[in-house]
Amino acid sequence: MAKIPSLLVVFQRKNKHLPKPIPIIHVARLSKHYQVPVREAGLRQAARALIQRQHRTVKAVDEISFFIHPGEVVGFLGPNGAGKTTTLKMLSGLLHPTSGQVRVLGYEPHRRQRAFLEQITLVMGNRNQLAWDLPALDSFELQRAIYGIPEHEYRQRRDEFIALLDLQDLVHKPVRNLSLGERMKMEIVGALLHRPQVLFLDEPTIGLDVTMQRRIRTFISEYNRRYGASVMLTSHYMADVEALCKRVIVIHHGRILYDGDLSGLVERFSAYKTINLTLKNGPVSLEQYGEVVSQEGSNASLRVPKSETSRITSRLLTEQAVADLTVVDPPIEDVIETVFNQQAEAA
Amino acid sequence: MKRYLDFYLTNMKTAVLVEFQYRWANYFYMIGMIAEPVIYLVVWSTVAEAQGGQVGGYTAGSFAAYYIVWTLVRNMNIVFTPYGWEERIQRGRLSMELLRPIHPLHNDVAFFAGWKLVVIVLWLPLAAFLAWIFKPTLQPSLLEVGVFFIAIWGAYLIRTMALSLLGMITFWTTRVSAIFEMYFAAELVLSGRLVPMSLMPEWVQRLAGFLPFQWTFGYPIESLIGALTPGELIGGLGMQALWIGIGILLVNVVWRFGIRRFSAVGN
Numbered sequence: 001m002a003k004i005p006s007l008l009v010v011f012q013r014k015n016k017h018l019p020k021p022i023p024i025i026h027v028a029r030l031s032k033h034y035q036v037p038v039r040e041a042g043l044r045q046a047a048r049a050l051i052q053r054q055h056r057t058v059k060a061v062d063e064i065s066f067f068i069h070p071g072e073v074v075g076f077l078g079p080n081g082a083g084k085t086t087t088l089k090m091l092s093g094l095l096h097p098t099s100g101q102v103r104v105l106g107y108e109p110h111r112r113q114r115a116f117l118e119q120i121t122l123v124m125g126n127r128n129q130l131a132w133d134l135p136a137l138d139s140f141e142l143q144r145a146i147y148g149i150p151e152h153e154y155r156q157r158r159d160e161f162i163a164l165l166d167l168q169d170l171v172h173k174p175v176r177n178l179s180l181g182e183r184m185k186m187e188i189v190g191a192l193l194h195r196p197q198v199l200f201l202d203e204p205t206i207g208l209d210v211t212m213q214r215r216i217r218t219f220i221s222e223y224n225r226r227y228g229a230s231v232m233l234t235s236h237y238m239a240d241v242e243a244l245c246k247r248v249i250v251i252h253h254g255r256i257l258y259d260g261d262l263s264g265l266v267e268r269f270s271a272y273k274t275i276n277l278t279l280k281n282g283p284v285s286l287e288q289y290g291e292v293v294s295q296e297g298s299n300a301s302l303r304v305p306k307s308e309t310s311r312i313t314s315r316l317l318t319e320q321a322v323a324d325l326t327v328v329d330p331p332i333e334d335v336i337e338t339v340f341n342q343q344a345e346a347a
Numbered sequence: 348m349k350r351y352l353d354f355y356l357t358n359m360k361t362a363v364l365v366e367f368q369y370r371w372a373n374y375f376y377m378i379g380m381i382a383e384p385v386i387y388l389v390v391w392s393t394v395a396e397a398q399g400g401q402v403g404g405y406t407a408g409s410f411a412a413y414y415i416v417w418t419l420v421r422n423m424n425i426v427f428t429p430y431g432w433e434e435r436i437q438r439g440r441l442s443m444e445l446l447r448p449i450h451p452l453h454n455d456v457a458f459f460a461g462w463k464l465v466v467i468v469l470w471l472p473l474a475a476f477l478a479w480i481f482k483p484t485l486q487p488s489l490l491e492v493g494v495f496f497i498a499i500w501g502a503y504l505i506r507t508m509a510l511s512l513l514g515m516i517t518f519w520t521t522r523v524s525a526i527f528e529m530y531f532a533a534e535l536v537l538s539g540r541l542v543p544m545s546l547m548p549e550w551v552q553r554l555a556g557f558l559p560f561q562w563t564f565g566y567p568i569e570s571l572i573g574a575l576t577p578g579e580l581i582g583g584l585g586m587q588a589l590w591i592g593i594g595i596l597l598v599n600v601v602w603r604f605g606i607r608r609f610s611a612v613g614n
Binding site for chain 1: 354446
């Protein structure tokens with residue numbers, strides 16, 4: 001792997017007056033490329049491919065850099081195929097990077113040293129590691145043996161997590177008899193029994209109902225608060241991101257588009273704001289002020305260009321009998337969608 | 348070391364719990380498996396009787412002993428298959444095992460070792476039934492029983508290493524079933540599974556001497572049925588230890604290069 005200047009070193013050189021940050025995850029120009037065989041459809045092309053194989057390089061992750069500090073909860077956002085899971089797999093040691101540097105807890109993940117693996121976990125929403133035919137308690141016991149957790153600590157943590165997720169009545173049932181959400185909660189307990197310092201969560205709430213999603217979010221948040229663990233989370237549910245992450249990293253086509261506060265994402269990528277207003281005199285025509293998103297009785301919702309918001313708000317207050325008016329940012333889903341659409345058009 | 352012991356015992360206990368969930372399926376599987384040795388046994392007993400009572404030193408009674416012990420050794424030889432490796436690599440199931448601070452091979456060895464405990468318990472009535480039907484000649488000494496007990500676990504480990512090595516080929520190429528089948532064909536002829544090695548042509552026996560197969564089948568069986576001298580018994584354990592050592596070495600080397608190619612697709 002080529003030696004390249006560390007992003008952290010560059011940051012520290014530029015900000016000598018600041019106390020040196022000690023990131024728990026440090027990624028610099030990290031790439032993962034795959035060689036994929038390609039050929040046209042048809043018998044002739046298949047025969048030709050026997051002699052002359054052609055390959056295409058797919059840049060799943062392309063020179064991304066970021067760092068994450070202890071205790072941070074970071075949302076890792078992107079559409080399907082953006083490179084999120086590939087990145088998490090490199091950070092957890094499942095994949096060898098093609099190039100670049102990555103350090104998690106001071107370790108190179110792909111070396112998969114025991115001390116490293118004992119301090120991380122990767123939870124994938126559609127993958128399970130519990131024994132299907134046995135009650136989850138038996139699988140927890142195996143986790144205890146794998147991680148060498150002392151018996152009393154194991155019992156204490158297990159019971160603590162079971163109580164937090166309200167699983168008391170379920171741990172004695174075979175895993176195959178549990179619902180998807182119940183299984184996911186069990187998976188999370190199993191994945192955290194060794195009390196990891198770094199959590200990689202890949203779609204942990206996928207396919208779950210709203211109540212179950214909220215329960216898992218609360219648990220992750222509580223775990224982060226109690227143990228100061230760092231969390232990197234991918235999710236297509238913006239409610240997960242909004243509830244857990246102050247900071248988001250947006251990735252698309254293997255490259256980072258944005259790294260910063262969630263609120264900053266809206267600020268930077270949203271070209272519009274929404275004005276919700278209630279009129280005293282019932283419905284009136286509002287097209288002159290902006291795009292009318294909805295209008296029911298005296299309640300209306302307008303979408304206006306961000307730069308015009310102040311001027312239009314003043315006009316509304318002056319020209320109309322307004323009982324109530326609020327200006328809100330668009331939903332984060334819409335902002336993210338805008339970001340991806342802009343990039344797709346640019347590509 | 349204590350930690351590994353704890354892991355092995357806990358994993359074996361888990362395997363026992365899982366396999367007891369499927370005790371009837373396991374039993375029917377074992378019953379199905381005895382068809383193969385019973386066919387060999389009937390054929391060779393008939394040949395022995397036609398040739399005046401014995402073939403190559405084997406009587407009908409010693410053939411019965413050979414093939415009844417065969418049924419246990421065959422069950423002890425069941426390990427995580429190359430097809431299992433193929434599936435876990437191609438579908439990315441290996442990912443979850445790689446996240447654990449313990450080599451996946453330990454998990455395979457421990458889990459299947461636990462399964463063996465269930466197998467041995469289920470095998471006992473089956474063996475008694477076969478003995479009642481075929482009247483084996485079997486009077487092992489204490490040394491033979493002791494060596495046999497170690498040898499069946501040695502056979503298990505050699506075969507685990509060999510089939511893991513085969514399975515790891517999937518790191519490089521996607522369809523490897525043909526290579527597996529070649530291996531199984533060679534094993535059938537060169538291990539003592541088809542027929543006791545002493546009945547094979549001399550050149551086949553010489554060839555088998557350079558390969559691990561006979562230490563996984565013929566040797567454990569012969570160690571119990573009284574076909575080996577004390578020197579051959581102990582020497583056989585040494586050969587098993589050697590092949591286990593070679594297996595561990597090769598598995599480590601192949602793993603080291605192969606794992607770099609793991610793409611963790613499908614998770």
